[in-house]
Amino acid sequence: MATTSGTLNGAVDVAAQEPTNGIETNGVEHIVDESIAVKPNAINDVPRLLEDIASNGEALARDGAQNRRQLLEAARSLVYALETPRESMIRFCWSQSTVFAAIESSIKLGLFKALSKDDKPKTAAQLAETTGAEPVFLSRILKHLGAMGVINETGPDTYKPTNLAKTLTIQKYADGFPCMNDCISAGIEKLPQWLEKNGYKAPSDGKNCAMQIGFNTDLHFFEFLATNPEYPVRFMNHMAAYHQGRPSWMDAGFYPVQERLVKGLDRDAPLLVDVGGSTGHDLAEFRRKHPEVQGQFILQDLPEVIEKAQTLISPDIKAMEHDFFKEQPVKGARAYFMHSILHDWPDNKCQEILTNLAQAMKPGYSKILINENVIPDTDADWQTTSLDIIMMSLFASQERTERQWHALAESAGLKIVNIFTAEKGVESLIECELA
Template identity: 60%
Template sequence: MTETKSLTLNGASHTNGKAHTNGKIKVNGDVQPNEQLVDAFADGTVAISANTPELVPGLVDQVASLGKDVNLQDHKDRSTLLEAARSLVYALETPREAMIRYCWSQATLYAALETGVDLDVFAVLSKDEKPKTATDLAAATGADPVMLARILKHLAAMGVILETGPNEYRRTGISSSLSMKRYNDAYPCMTNCITAGVLALPAQLKKDSYANPSNGKDCAFQRGFNTDLHFFEFMKANPEIASQFNNHMSAYHQGRPSWMDVGFYNVPSLFPNVEQNDVLLVDVGGSMGHDLSEFRRKWRDAPGRLVLQDLPEVIAQAKIMQLHWSIEAMEHDFFTEQPIKGARAYYMHSVLHDWTDDHCRKILTGLVGAMKRGYSKVLINENVIPDTNAYWETTSLDLIMMADFASTERTEAHWHRLVESAGLKITKIWSAQKGVESLIECELA
């Protein structure tokens, strides 16, 4: 008589058969190795073979085709080719190579970059096109020449600077940008207020039994930076770090399509029935007023008043920066009642992603009470994560928000749930291109 053996695979029962399940099978309740998978992993071929070889031929053709007629000054052309090239690299790269890139190159590159910024190496290197030796750069910066030569070699290996000979280097676009504070502040900024929180995320998630973070005063940020302060309280207590953060954010937004550009949002649709003494736009939590200043430059003849709102210390700083005379600066905490009633539009740029849904609901409810039905709008300038093919900048930012704010970048469905819970409805989501913040247009429900 033949014995019948029962196999439990992924919760289903099978008879006298085998199936792959994480390299093991269960026979009569006992875990048995799946010999085929064990052999594949044991000889190392998986780790040293191309990641997705079946995609390589098509991606090679795509890169070659796109490269023939690419206009590098056209953002869409350049970014399409860049994404195809990245996809080709990921397909060609072996798991072993990816592991070393994740574990070695990224952390060490960051250390090299921050060291170079602190030494002003990039400012010296970028004075002109002339190649400079490691010895020259060490003399100019006061660094140990042996140490600096090691740093420079890694920066060249990672494409930050260009190697022109033995221990000799020339500037690139990246290194030239790193000679400017607006861009090089990003590196100490990350070290001083972001990265330790992100690195603490796995331990924090494990402690919380892998629940979605929801408390901005008890998340990975506090663990990583050994503080009881919320991120924004930490910024207030450390003004130099806050300045670095503001520079980083301004650099992040540079060169990206803006909702007020022609062809993005229908800006003139806001103008009818707005008189000169009416409030056209309230920038809620608008920081230094960069967005309103941009709006005034691009729409000089727009009717009505522009009002910038933020906390007292921020408004004081904005006034020092000499806002355009037509922008009114007002102290306001967006968790309290909105004092400007019946404005045409209440605008928020990257405000709600800093906060949990409960906090966002409070912010939005404060606006609802000030809106005029059939006239007022809420314009939310934020990321909308697509259901598929999300962009890496957006998914990276989502995990940063999870770690350091216990907040999130939201999907379209999430945005609908959130605004509707506050008494609003989304009338349209305006988008320009992948990875760029959309404009979510809302009215009273």
């Protein structure tokens, strides 16, 4: 990666290229000592983090996986604290893009399937013969996958699968990697360019954000998905994998279904209307987890989605074509439910969606249930903040804080009466009523 231009023995002439390392404040330049680049980021935090890891490790052994996330966060924080700024910079710049390329190439090659046929170690030569890949090339890919913890290295050019490698043989999980390259990553990569051009303010138009630059299109994200039949399939598989294993508002102890939804139910009115509910997976989950709840269930989405949904849903769910930017045809339902709908749209469009629902609600009876992320004021989860940057880049939308949710609800004549949250980094259930 070095250049020999104008230098001795191939070394880069750093002094000639290096910019001033000062920070200017009120006309006074403060020099940043470059030695911090090779010192740990937060060495003083290490003893406390080691204590946290020891404590959480003992609890994990004693109580099972209940505190696994706390242990994982402490371990991750320890790595960040021990890492030097130079190491952090190189990790961000080099490892993430290269391991992504290695994983996607391995998925398409069938490498993980070949490696995961059994738990016996396999050499690069054996895997090259199975997959048809050029041996020297495959050895390089395998070394990087091993270095990044995607697979286990057991000897020279010899590897075994991890649980991650085995999971990547399942289409739902494997599709996340081509999905990102198909319709997501290029938009994120162009966010700095879009922000610089537009004065560093968040975009507010889904047809004028980084996505259009990244994919050289004037289409909205959802319109772009429709340009290739593989795109929506991979996107939906990626979303399904994202939701796998996460607490659901329908689980016991999350949202009091009997108390807040079933009690006082008017049997002549629909119980639950899933607005923009795709092929009905949420309603199917509700019926499975609460078979004792009787009522009318309605699934709403665009015609092409409903056509597919009708072949998948059970007879007790009514499929209905509906555009949520238009008047809501179902009046006075007990609850109108939306799962990860509003984060796709900027505030003005969300206001339209919510206003259409508010106008269909029965005062003192109907409610809106919004299943979305609520970003906390402190200690936000990296998954949620990552998704927020993705939504900014692709949709000119966002993941919202509690204050932003209240403001949005009030703009449509609603009030938030409860926010139910199971754990950090998991979508909450926001319960709204007419103001």
